[in-house]
Amino acid sequence: MQTRVMSLEEGKDPSPVIRTRVLPVRLLLKLFMFLILCALFSFISLSTFKRYGFDGMVGVVKPSYQPCIGESSGLDRWIRPPSNLMHTMSDEELFWRATLVPRIRKYPFNRTPKIAFMFLTKGPLPLAPLWERFFKGHEGRYSIYIHSLPSYDEEFPPTSVFYRRNIPSQLTQWGTMSLCDAERRLLANALLDISNERFILLSESCIPLYKFNFIQNYITNSKYSFIGAFDDVGPFGRGRYDENMAPEVNITEWRKGSQWFEINRRLAINIVEDTIFYPKFEAFCKPNCYVDEHYFPTMLTIRAANLLANRSITLVDWSRGGSHPATFGKGDVTVDFLKKIREKTTCTYNGRNTTVCYLFARKFAPSTLEPLLEVAPKVFDF
Numbered sequence: 370m371q372t373r374v375m376s377l378e379e380g381k382d383p384s385p386v387i388r389t390r391v392l393p394v395r396l397l398l399k400l401f402m403f404l405i406l407c408a409l410f411s412f413i414s415l416s417t418f419k420r421y422g423f424d425g426m427v428g429v430v431k432p433s434y435q436p437c438i439g440e441s442s443g444l445d446r447w448i449r450p451p452s453n454l455m456h457t458m459s460d461e462e463l464f465w466r467a468t469l470v471p472r473i474r475k476y477p478f479n480r481t482p483k484i485a486f487m488f489l490t491k492g493p494l495p496l497a498p499l500w501e502r503f504f505k506g507h508e509g510r511y512s513i514y515i516h517s518l519p520s521y522d523e524e525f526p527p528t529s530v531f532y533r534r535n536i537p538s539q540l541t542q543w544g545t546m547s548l549c550d551a552e553r554r555l556l557a558n559a560l561l562d563i564s565n566e567r568f569i570l571l572s573e574s575c576i577p578l579y580k581f582n583f584i585q586n587y588i589t590n591s592k593y594s595f596i597g598a599f600d601d602v603g604p605f606g607r608g609r610y611d612e613n614m615a616p617e618v619n620i621t622e623w624r625k626g627s628q629w630f631e632i633n634r635r636l637a638i639n640i641v642e643d644t645i646f647y648p649k650f651e652a653f654c655k656p657n658c659y660v661d662e663h664y665f666p667t668m669l670t671i672r673a674a675n676l677l678a679n680r681s682i683t684l685v686d687w688s689r690g691g692s693h694p695a696t697f698g699k700g701d702v703t704v705d706f707l708k709k710i711r712e713k714t715t716c717t718y719n720g721r722n723t724t725v726c727y728l729f730a731r732k733f734a735p736s737t738l739e740p741l742l743e744v745a746p747k748v749f750d751f
């Protein structure tokens with residue numbers, strides 16, 4: 370070590386070595402001692418640096434910059450979810466940030482994949498007490514995000530799972546691109562938490578039809594993501610396609626489906642990063658082309674058809690006719706009714722036939738809360 374340091378010193382500035390020849394022996398000795406001291410000091414500081422890292426070094430000279438409480442110089446700061454959802458990023462900034470993707474597949478830490486429950490609402494969540502029960506005991510396996518009207522102030526107590534889960538929101542209008550914007554905003558905010566692996570879009574009138582563990586197993590063991598995407602050749606399907614969307618969107622790729630999706634992280638990134646299909650849909654899919662029924666199903670079919678189940682896991686009752694789905698009221702909610710809607714149809718799950726097709730249902734009026742809480746332990750087991 371010593372010799373290496375000395376030779377380094379010499380290499381840096383060879384002139385003193387030449388001069389030493391004419392210097393007296395005592396001075397030479399002093400110089401030698403000084404060099405040894407230098408070497409010793411370098412050695413000590415180097416090993417301190419190695420042992421305690423940069424933090425140990427700056428501990429001597431207090432920096433004027435004080436890091437935020439809890440900010441570490443380790444991996445932590447990159448994998449911890451944001452503590453405050455109310456950031457000041459614009460959509461453009463947020464989408465850019467949300468689509469930063471690690472290139473190495475294997476996570477160098479213990480990652481518990483979480484499900485992001487994203488509530489697209491007008492304001493209050495009248496069925497919140499039912500959801501509170503649903504989430505109870507499953508902390509660390511889910512995250513919640515709420516997009517409401519910007520004017521709406523949340524009212525949840527700190528003990529609630531919904532407390533401070535609102536994201537920066539903007540006005541939305543049904544049937545327009547602003548609705549897709551809100552959904553992309555929810556996805557982007559949820560993507561900021563690297564542990565979120567599955568993303569479910571819900572509304573304030575949605576209820577879960579099974580307990581948390583069942584839903585988690587169903588979703589995480591599925592080879593496919595659940596988004597409705599079908600090729601409707603009629604006037605309300607292909608009839609809404611505009612030739613101007615080619616060549617980005619071909620009529621054979623045009624899909625329709627309800628907006629209540631469940632998608633994995635890869636598809637969520639596909640949606641948030643999209644700059645190719647967005648302008649086409651924005652310009653050429655206006656009422657009576659309802660963009661929220663076509664944009665995601667079509668672009669995901671083009672991007673990743675093999676990852677889609679092409680069906681939704683959210684039950685909507687259209688049987689009563691009209692342009693809006695039926696709303697279930699207080700009188701509808703019974704044990705029988707809920708058991709029946711759970712197994713209404715058959716569908717395929719990982720290639721097999723099943724009667725478990727729907728994990729969520731809508732639309733439930735606020736008045737259904739009381740009977741729902743009453744029958745939940747009997748039907749849903751929560």
Ligand SMILES: *[C@@H]1O[C@H](CO)[C@@H](O)[C@H](O)[C@H]1NC(C)=O
Binds near residue numbers: 615616619620621
């Ligand atoms: C649309 O796709 C079909 C089959 O994939 C193809 O035959 C047709 O030429 C395409 N049309 C356009 C306008 O690209």
Ligand SMILES: *[C@@H]1O[C@H](CO)[C@@H](O)[C@H](O)[C@H]1NC(C)=O
Binds near residue numbers: 678
């Ligand atoms: C969903 O539809 C696409 C075509 O749009 C198809 O390629 C894919 O295999 C379908 N998914 C399933 C699970 O059948």
Ligand SMILES: *[C@@H]1O[C@H](CO)[C@@H](O)[C@H](O)[C@H]1NC(C)=O
Binds near residue numbers: 715722
């Ligand atoms: C699944 O259901 C379809 C019709 O719904 C039927 O044709 C098919 O034979 C069933 N497959 C199995 C494996 O039971």
